[in-house]
Amino acid sequence: MVGLVPGVPASAVVAAEGTHCVVSAETGTERCYASLESALSAASGDRIELSDGARPGGVELEQEVAAANRQVGAAGEVIGAVVYDDARYQGSSYTITIGAPCKKDGWMEWELELPEDWRNRVTSTQSWANCWVWLWDEAGTKEGPYEDDNPDVGAFSDRAWRVGMS
């Protein structure tokens, strides 16, 4: 068996550059992609197409997501938030779609337990669809709201186990 490396899938290369997953807070369905652009495109039903110069945290990405959300109407889910492993919206990303924009009625409208491989990693957040992001750590301590763009969640960095939107 010399020369074979069992247990190392071909996708290990992609994982090393970060993974970009999309989860529906409605159904729990999760799919992963090789880039943030592919993830956002899939999450928006192919309504988002970014130019080469677009970057996470940039105005183009911000506006494209907002525009895509507006086009969805009642026909599908909107992008509620993206949480990132690194500061300033870098590294692996986790995009959360929701059934409708947040209502600001004082209720936590969506709560999502992060998968095991995303625990203790969230460092920056962005939200759309009128939503604020809340984070809980393993002990249940809640922090937030994180409104719009948060390039670094500071003391709560690498602590979140659960994400909420309201």
Ligand SMILES: [Ca+2]
């Ligand atoms: Ca992190």
